[in-house]
Amino acid sequence: MIIGIPKEIKSQENRVALVPAGAQQFIDQGHKVLIETQAGVGSGFDDQQYIEAGTEIVQTPDEVYAHADMIMKVKEPIGPEYKLVREGQIVFTFFHFAASRELTEAMVNSRCVGIAYETVQKPDGSLPLLIPMSEVAGRMAPQEGAKFLERTHGGRGVLLGGVPGTDPADVIVIGGGVVGTNAAKIASGFGARVTILDTNLYRLRYLDDVMPKNITTMMSNPYTIKKATLRADLIVGAVLIPGAKAPNLITREMLKDMKDGSVVVDISVDQGGCIETCKPTTHDNPTYVIDGVVHYCVANMPGAVPVTSTVALTNATLPYALEIANRGYEDAIRYNDEIKWGLNVLDGKVTYKGVAEAFDMDYYPPDDLLGKPKVTAN
Numbered sequence: 001m002i003i004g005i006p007k008e009i010k011s012q013e014n015r016v017a018l019v020p021a022g023a024q025q026f027i028d029q030g031h032k033v034l035i036e037t038q039a040g041v042g043s044g045f046d047d048q049q050y051i052e053a054g055t056e057i058v059q060t061p062d063e064v065y066a067h068a069d070m071i072m073k074v075k076e077p078i079g080p081e082y083k084l085v086r087e088g089q090i091v092f093t094f095f096h097f098a099a100s101r102e103l104t105e106a107m108v109n110s111r112c113v114g115i116a117y118e119t120v121q122k123p124d125g126s127l128p129l130l131i132p133m134s135e136v137a138g139r140m141a142p143q144e145g146a147k148f149l150e151r152t153h154g155g156r157g158v159l160l161g162g163v164p165g166t167d168p169a170d171v172i173v174i175g176g177g178v179v180g181t182n183a184a185k186i187a188s189g190f191g192a193r194v195t196i197l198d199t200n201l202y203r204l205r206y207l208d209d210v211m212p213k214n215i216t217t218m219m220s221n222p223y224t225i226k227k228a229t230l231r232a233d234l235i236v237g238a239v240l241i242p243g244a245k246a247p248n249l250i251t252r253e254m255l256k257d258m259k260d261g262s263v264v265v266d267i268s269v270d271q272g273g274c275i276e277t278c279k280p281t282t283h284d285n286p287t288y289v290i291d292g293v294v295h296y297c298v299a300n301m302p303g304a305v306p307v308t309s310t311v312a313l314t315n316a317t318l319p320y321a322l323e324i325a326n327r328g329y330e331d332a333i334r335y336n337d338e339i340k341w342g343l344n345v346l347d348g349k350v351t352y353k354g355v356a357e358a359f360d361m362d363y364y365p366p367d368d369l370l371g372k373p374k375v376t377a378n
Contacts, residue, residue: 001031001032001069001070001325001328002031002032002033002067002068002069002070003018003023003026003032003033003034003035003068003069003070003321003325004031004034004035004064004065004069004070004071004072004217004302004314005018005023005034005035005036005039005064005071005072005073006036006039006064006065006071006081007036007037007061007071008073008074008075008303009078009081009207010075010078010082010213010282010288010300010310011281011282011283011284012282012284012300012303012304013042013074013303013305014038014042014043014292014303014306015043015074015075015189015303015306015309015310016040016042016043016045016074016306016310016316017038017045017072017073017074017093017314017317017320018033018035018072018228018312018314018321019040019045019197019311020040020045020046020049020050020052021051021053021299022053022314022321023050023053023054023055023071023367024033025318025322026321026322026325027053027054027055028178028243028265029069029106029322029325029326031325032056033050033053033054033055033056034055034056034058034063034064034067034068035056035057035058035064036053036057036058036059036060036061036063036221037049037057037058037059039108040310041292042306043307043309043311044272044307044310045305051217052239053185054103054311057172060285061081061084061111065081065084065085065086065089066084066106066233066342068089068351069089069157070090070091070092070325070329071085071089071090071092071093071094071320072092072093072317072323073091073093073094073320074093074094074096074097074303074313075093075094075192075300075303076096076097076103076309077091077093077103077106078098078103079085079106079273080369081353082106082110084226085093085106085107085110085112086112086113087110087112088111088113089110089111089112089113090112090113090115090316090324090329091112091113091114091115091119092115092320092321092324093116093117094117094118094133094186094270095107095114095116095118095344096116096118096265096271096274097114097116097269097270097344097345097350097352097355097358098244098245098354098355098358099245099270099271100161101358101359103142104345104355104359104361107156107344107345107351108239108348108350109348111348112344112345113343113346113348114345114346115324115329115339115342115343115344116342116344117129117130117283117317117342117345118130118242119242119341119342119344119352119354120128120320120338120339120341120342121277121338121342122338122339123337123338123346127242128316128338129313129316129320129342130240130318131177131178131316132315132316133135133309133312133313134177134178134179134182134240135178135179135182135295135312136301136302136305136308136309136312137179137182137267137301137302138178138179138180138181138183138185138186138236138238139143139182139186139266140186140259140301140302140305141179141183141236141238141265141267141305142160142171142186142187142190142192142234142300143186143255143298144238144265144286144296144298144301145160145171145180145234145236145263145265146160146190146310147188148287148294148296149169149233149234149261149262149263149294152170153287153288153294154261154289154294155261155262155263155294156233156259156261156262156263157259157261158168158204158233159293160187160190160233160234161190161191161192162191162193168191168192168193168214169192169193169233169234170192170193170195170231170232170234171187171192171193171194171232171233171234171235171236172185172194172195172197172228172229172232172234172235172236172249172255173194173195173196173226173233173236173238174220174235174236174237174238174239174249174250174274175196175197175198175199175237175238175239175240176196176197176203176204176207176217176238176347177198177203177238177240179236179238179240179267179295180196180198180238181196181207183238184196184207184211184215184331184356185211185212186208187234187236188212188214188215189201189213191214192214193214193216193373194214194215194232195217195218195228196211196215196216196217197217197218197219197220197224197228198217198219198220199219199220199221201219202329204217204218204219205217206237211291213255213273217365222249222250225249225250225254226254229250229254229257229258229334230256230257231259232258232259232262233259233262233263234263234264234265235250235263235264235265235275236264236265236267236285237249237250237264237265237266237267237268237269237274237275237278238267238268238274239268239274239318240268240271241271241354242354242359243271244271244354244355244358245271245354245358246268246271246272246273246274247274248273248274248275249274249275250252250264250274250275250276251276252276252290252291252328255285255290255291255293256279256291258291258292258293260292260293261292261293261294262293262294263293263294263295264278264294264296265296265297266278266295266296266297269281269292269297269298269299269349270299270300273297275295276292277290277293277295277299278295279295279297280297280298281295281297281298281299282298282299283298283300283303283304286298287305291346296314299342300330306357317361320338320339320342320348321337322364323339324339330370333366333370334370334371342367343366346364346366346368346369346370349362349364350363351363351364351369351370353367
């Protein structure tokens with residue numbers, strides 16, 4: 001199989017989908033790897049390192065898409081890339097389809113095989129390809145929030161940890177999953193007063209047991225969320241419904257009662273956001289203000305720390321990508337339920353229920369399109 005790695009073109013996206021060591025593993029197993037020149041530079045990998053691994057360097061994204069059987073990316077294709085995706089071509093990347101009808105329709109119309117990192121799922125419900133980037137984004141959220149709480153960046157002028165004789169900042173984390181847990185850890189490390197809200201009482205018990213004493217837990221519901229927003233200096237939105245649009249838990253009305261110069265960091269933005277006033281921003285222009293509240297809604301936060309993010313991501317994605325390449329996508333999906341969960345688009349049809357429901361589109365179970373396996377995999 002020919003594996004293609006285009007250079008990411010989203011604003012300030014410096015990650016790359018495959019490191020040289022990963023490229024060498026593909027090549028050692030009989031595959032060919034094409035990578036667009038300079039694709040890895042932002043993550044600390046120059047063309048020579050890929051050449052030494054046996055990779056072929058090409059000059060344009062058109063060449064990558066024209067020849068590759070499987071495209072590996074970090075972020076979803078955007079406008080200029082839509083026309084490059086071919087029928088039957090495997091595209092393995094973060095898609096977050098439920099946040100964009102335009103993207104969904106473009107990939108459906110291309111008749112590609114869209115396998116989304118964020119919906120690959122293990123039997124226990126965990127999301128192995130989303131976890132590393134959730135860890136990065138969660139840990140970044142308090143440091144970005146701390147920066148924009150500074151008066152010089154439009155915030156209240158509050159230091160997260162305070163100093164002796166002053167109050168620390170109140171940080172509210174909505175969601176106690178991977179993102180929220182990592183955000184709370186870092187915020188508490190700064191010395192902030194942290195509250196985690198979640199709907200899962202068992203998760204809250206666990207967090208209460210293992211987290212530092214400056215973190216408290218609270219059952220999430222409209223009343224407790226509204227109460228928490230009144231005292232918040234920083235809110236981190238960390239809500240995830242796999243493959244589906246995030247629910248709006250903080251409304252525009254709630255914003256009006258928040259402290260002037262408080263900050264919201266909505267990590268859920270790539271799934272539509274859990275804050276009603278959220279809209280995607282970029283690293284070039286990361287914030288905007290509504291009702292006196294600073295909104296930080298960068299949809300590719302880990303792209304700002306690509307050296308860390310690229311290695312963390314490819315550690316997780318490479319085994320799945322190798323299985324797809326070695327088996328072919330049909331057998332990889334038939335015999336590996338984790339990869340089957342990742343299939344979102346096939347042959348012009350939506351194969352992930354959350355995406356279909358987000359846009360009132362027809363849903364087609366993968367087994368109905370591929371047929372169930374006739375024998376058990378070795």
